[in-house]
Amino acid sequence: MAGFAASALLLSTSVALLSYELTRRSLLAERERTAIRVTYFDATVVQSGLASERPDIVDVLRSLDTGAIRRPVLRRDGTWYARNADAGVTSAVPESLRQLAEQGRPGVQRVRVDGHSALAVAVPLGGSTVFYEVHSLQELEKTFRTLALVLALVGGATAVAGAGAGWYVTRYVLRPLTSVATAAQEIAGGDLTARLDPATEPELARLASSFNGMVDQLSRRLERDRRFAADVSHELRSPLQTLAAAASVLAKRRAQLDMRSATAVALVTDEVARFQALVTDLLELARGDQPPERTAVDLADLARQVCRSRGLPADVVRVDGAADPTWRVDRRRFEQVLANLIDNADRHGGGAVAVRVGHAAGVRYLEVDDEGPGVSAEDREAIFYRFFRGRPANARGDSDGTGLGLALVAEHVTAHGGHVLVTDRPGGGARFRVELPERAS
Amino acid sequence: MAAVLVIEDDDRIRLSLALALEDEGYAVREAPTAEEGLIAQRREPADTVLVDLMLPGIDGFECIRELRRDGDVPIIAISARSDTHDIVAALEAGADDYVVKPVEVKELSARMRAVRRRTRTAASPVSALVFGELEIRPEAGEVLRHGEPVAVTRTEFRLLCELADHAGRVLSRQQLLERVWEYSIGDERLVDVHVGRLRQKIEDNPAAPRHLVTVRGLGYKLQR
Numbered sequence: 001m002a003g004f005a006a007s008a009l010l011l012s013t014s015v016a017l018l019s020y021e022l023t024r025r026s027l028l029a030e031r032e033r034t035a036i037r038v039t040y041f042d043a044t045v046v047q048s049g050l051a052s053e054r055p056d057i058v059d060v061l062r063s064l065d066t067g068a069i070r071r072p073v074l075r076r077d078g079t080w081y082a083r084n085a086d087a088g089v090t091s092a093v094p095e096s097l098r099q100l101a102e103q104g105r106p107g108v109q110r111v112r113v114d115g116h117s118a119l120a121v122a123v124p125l126g127g128s129t130v131f132y133e134v135h136s137l138q139e140l141e142k143t144f145r146t147l148a149l150v151l152a153l154v155g156g157a158t159a160v161a162g163a164g165a166g167w168y169v170t171r172y173v174l175r176p177l178t179s180v181a182t183a184a185q186e187i188a189g190g191d192l193t194a195r196l197d198p199a200t201e202p203e204l205a206r207l208a209s210s211f212n213g214m215v216d217q218l219s220r221r222l223e224r225d226r227r228f229a230a231d232v233s234h235e236l237r238s239p240l241q242t243l244a245a246a247a248s249v250l251a252k253r254r255a256q257l258d259m260r261s262a263t264a265v266a267l268v269t270d271e272v273a274r275f276q277a278l279v280t281d282l283l284e285l286a287r288g289d290q291p292p293e294r295t296a297v298d299l300a301d302l303a304r305q306v307c308r309s310r311g312l313p314a315d316v317v318r319v320d321g322a323a324d325p326t327w328r329v330d331r332r333r334f335e336q337v338l339a340n341l342i343d344n345a346d347r348h349g350g351g352a353v354a355v356r357v358g359h360a361a362g363v364r365y366l367e368v369d370d371e372g373p374g375v376s377a378e379d380r381e382a383i384f385y386r387f388f389r390g391r392p393a394n395a396r397g398d399s400d401g402t403g404l405g406l407a408l409v410a411e412h413v414t415a416h417g418g419h420v421l422v423t424d425r426p427g428g429g430a431r432f433r434v435e436l437p438e439r440a441s
Numbered sequence: 442m443a444a445v446l447v448i449e450d451d452d453r454i455r456l457s458l459a460l461a462l463e464d465e466g467y468a469v470r471e472a473p474t475a476e477e478g479l480i481a482q483r484r485e486p487a488d489t490v491l492v493d494l495m496l497p498g499i500d501g502f503e504c505i506r507e508l509r510r511d512g513d514v515p516i517i518a519i520s521a522r523s524d525t526h527d528i529v530a531a532l533e534a535g536a537d538d539y540v541v542k543p544v545e546v547k548e549l550s551a552r553m554r555a556v557r558r559r560t561r562t563a564a565s566p567v568s569a570l571v572f573g574e575l576e577i578r579p580e581a582g583e584v585l586r587h588g589e590p591v592a593v594t595r596t597e598f599r600l601l602c603e604l605a606d607h608a609g610r611v612l613s614r615q616q617l618l619e620r621v622w623e624y625s626i627g628d629e630r631l632v633d634v635h636v637g638r639l640r641q642k643i644e645d646n647p648a649a650p651r652h653l654v655t656v657r658g659l660g661y662k663l664q665r
Contacts, residue, residue, distance in 0.1 A: 237521050238451055240543035245457035248546040252464050276543050283523065296658050302626075305615070309625040335626055 004169065008162020009155070016151035024144055031140055032108060032119060035070070039121040039133040042072055047125050057081040069136045076129045089113070092134050097122050101130040117141060176204040180211060190289060192219035229286035236279050240272070247272045274402065281404035284336070285386070288411040292330035299334065299366060300325035300357045306338045312352065320358025327364055327436065333412040338366075340405040341432050345370035347401060349430055362438045371429040375422050383422060384410040409434070444468040445553065446487035448478035448504060449519070450496050454542075458491075461546040467553075475504035486514060489553045493519045494531055502534045509535030513594040515556035519544070525630075532634040537596040538622060539631075555623040556596055570605045572652050572665050575643055577605050586643055596621065597639050600632075604653065604663035613660035636661055 042064050049060035061072050061083050071089045074081040075098070080090040092113045100107045101122035111120045111134070119135040179196060186194035195215060196208035247269045254262045304314040319325050327334070338355070345352035349370025356367040375383055382388050387403040409432075413420045418436035425431040445467045449455040452473070459469040470487055472478035475496050482490060490508055494501030505516055518531035518539040528539050537556040540549055570577040576585040579602050584591040593601065599621045604612060612620075618627040621635075636655075640647040653663055 234521060237542040238454060242451075242453040242457045244543045245454070245461040245546055249457070249460045249464055273545075276545075279543070301615070305626050331629065 002163075002166070004166025005159055005163035008165070009159035012155035012158030012162075015158075016155040020144075020148055020151050023147060027140060027143065028137075031135075031137065035119045035121055035133070035135040036108060038070065038135075039123055039131070042066070042070075042133060043123040043125060043131045046072070046074065046131050050125070050129070058083060066133075069139065071134045071136075073132045073134070074129065075132065076127075078128070089134050092118065093120050093122070093132050097132075098130070101132075102128070176207075180204070180207065183211070183215075187215055187218070192222065226286050226289075229282060233279050233283040233286065236275075240276055240279060243268075243272045244276060278402040278404070281402045281408055284408055285404060285411060288408065289415060292333055292412075292415050294328045295331055296326050297329050297331045297334060298325050299327050299329075299338075302331070302335055303338050303355045303357065303366075306335060306342055307352075307355070310339075310342060310346070312342070316352055317355045317357070320356055323358040323364075325357045329416055329436070330412070333415070337409050337412050337434060338368075340409050341368040341434075343401070344368075344405055344432070345372070345430075348372055353429070359438065364436045364438055366434040368432045369425045369429060371425070371427075374424055374428065374430045380422050384420065442466065442468045443489065443553075443557065444470060444485075444487040446470045446472060446478060446482055446490045448472045448475060448490065448496065448501075449493040450474060451493070454493075458546075458549075462550070465546065465550045467550075475499035475501070475507075478504060479507050482508060482514070483511065486512070489515045489517065489557055491517050491519055491549075491553075492536070493521075494527055495521060502530055505531060505534040505536050509594075513592070515553070515595060517549075517552055517556060528628070529630055529634060532631065533638075535594070535638075537594065551623070558595070558599065570608070572605070572608070572663060575652055577601060579605075584643065591642050593639065593642060597635060597642070600635050601639060601643075601663070604661060607662070609662060609664050611656045611659045611662045616660070632661070 045064060046060055049055055049063065050057070057074055057076065058081055061074060061081065064072055066072060072083070073089050073093065075090075082089055092111050094109055094111055097107050097109045097120055101124050104124045106124060107122045109120050111118050113134060113136070117137045117140075119137060121133045121135065123131045123133075125131050183194045183196055192215065195212050196204075198205040198208040198212075247265075250265045251269045254265055257265060300317055300319050303317040307314050307316060342352045342355070345368055349372025351370065352368050353371050354367070354369040356365075356369075358365055358367075379388075384406050386407040388406070389403065410420050413434050413436070416436055418434060420432065420434045423431050423433065443466070445462060447455055447458055447462070447469060449458065449471075450473050455471050455473065459471055462469050470481055470485075472481050475492075476498055478490070478492070479499075481487075492501050492504050492508070496504065499507075501518060505518065508514060508516055516536045518528070518536040519542060520527050520531065520539055521542045523541045531539055538552050540552060568578060568580055570579070574587050576588075577583075578585070582598060584593050584598065584601065600617065603617060603620050614629040614632040615627075617632045618624045618629065622631060636653060637647075640650050640653055644650045644652060652665070653661060656662055
């Protein structure tokens with residue numbers, strides 16, 4: 001809107017200045033022509049007056065009907081003659097004009113008399129006689145002032161009108177588009193309930209309804225995909241329960257089996273366990289984009305519990321400085337974040353050597369360090385993808401895990417408005433770091 | 442030998458669970474429906490009951506309510522869904538704990554042992570703890586209110602004893618999960634639902650409890 005007002009002001013000012021200047025020039029030229037014509041006429045009268053015997057020059061000048069706007073003077077043989085009332089006018093005739101006229105050439109020059117602009121016209125009458133007339137331009141100046149005032153008013157009005165147009169455009173044309181952009185942003189950010197209200201933007205009713213239709217379709221599709229993943233996992237649970245129980249019966253009798261059967265039973269048992277973990281992780285992923293149920297959780301305490309449940313000493317968990325280890329997060333999901341990071345360190349990094357909770361510069365962080373081979377720079381993003389399998393030389397996702405552990409970590413952390421990254425641990429190994437903005441934790 | 446009743450409509454799951462639990466040393470009784478399970482339990486009570494939540498006819502939730510009306514037998518709900526709604530509903534119906542399919546038999550066995558415990562872990566030889574009109578007798582396994590016995594389940598009793606042992610002090614939900622359910626990490630809703638059930642039995646006004654109070658952000662405590 002300010003832009004509109006500024007350009008309207010610029011445009012109207014230029015137009016006003018231009019018209020003022022053009023008008024001023026043409027009026028001045030017109031006035032000059034008139035002044036010359038009138039002066040020549042008066043000069044003719046004076047000349048005929050001077051033609052008589054012993055003329056009284058002042059009387060001749062007085063006989064001119066000049067009104068108040070033009071004042072005649074005469075210079076003859078180096079002497080000025082003027083009407084009594086016009087006595088001071090002689091000084092208004094500039095030297096340059098006088099010299100020109102005394103050489104026999106007529107001339108016109110703009111001068112200032114008593115603080116007003118005027119026009120001095122010189123007409124040589126032959127011999128050493130020159131007739132001058134000083135025409136006041138006071139009237140014209142008044143006209144110019146009026147003109148300037150009118151143009152300034154018009155310019156101001158145009159600027160105001162421009163601002164008004166800008167306001168209108170912003171209010172009725174651009175703002176609805178802003179709300180479309182905002183809604184699109186919300187949807188991209190995961191809020192599938194964002195819609196446009198066609199009633200509040202009647203001009204954009206069609207855009208709003210097709211936009212809403214598109215989002216409806218998108219969210220239905222996402223919902224269908226999510227339900228499919230959940231349904232598949234649910235349907236897998238029952239046969240898996242049977243397999244798990246039956247496998248445990250077989251495993252109990254491994255000692256009584258021959259080598260080949262025992263190996264086969266061991267394979268079945270292991271794979272059933274992995275299958276179970278996979279289904280659990282898939283289900284977790286299927287509902288991962290739901291909003292977290294936040295409560296106050298002592299993260300250091302939770303980390304110690306996770307360590308204990310995995311037979312790790314609880315003193316690998318440290319709180320950095322005087323940081324408050326209480327975060328507002330979904331307890332179940334952060335337990336999984338910790339468990340998956342610690343299991344990952346165990347599987348690929350020779351076990352977690354440090355788990356740190358702290359905060360710095362508006363960010364709460366959680367770090368899990370290991371002393372393994374680390375993660376190569378090109379894998380540092382891909383390692384959080386689902387079913388990521390590391391390069392052979394540096395395999396992190398091998399056949400032990402589900403391939404979903406770190407993807408779940410990323411999903412849980414993202415659902416909390418944070419992010420997770422992996423860097424090098426000083427002294428060797430990998431460092432996984434979860435960061436949550438302070439206000440969101 | 443401890444007897445367990447498995448109420449599960451899926452034949453294969455029921456059979457495999459029976460085999461595996463027998464390996465763990467249980468005498469297993471099987472029922473494919475809630476109706477049959479309730480009759481079997483009334484005729485010859487088992488020490489623990491496992492109830493699948495999705496049963497034909499009478500569903501798992503109603504089955505748990507019926508079992509609870511009959512007595513304080515430890516009940517573990519088996520859910521095919523980890524949805525919040527189902528699990529809280531099963532706990533509110535009276536289940537002591539829950540597992541989600543597929544569950545490892547070792548884990549299930551550990552859960553069963555935990556809910557069957559009759560007395561608390563940290564036994565202090567105190568015959569009675571008094572909280573106003575409330576009297577807890579840890580050794581006898583009794584709770585009296587205004588001198589009248591109150592029917593509490595074993596899990597509720599263990600929870601109450603744990604809080605009574607630390608009278609006036611706050612216990613966090615995780616501490617209670619560890620001491621009452623033997624979870625190193627568990628679902629805090631177990632504690633919340635059991636506290637709610639206990640309040641119904643021991644408080645004059647369960648909505649504004651005087652003895653078993655919530656300490657916001659920290660946990661629960663029992664006071665006079």
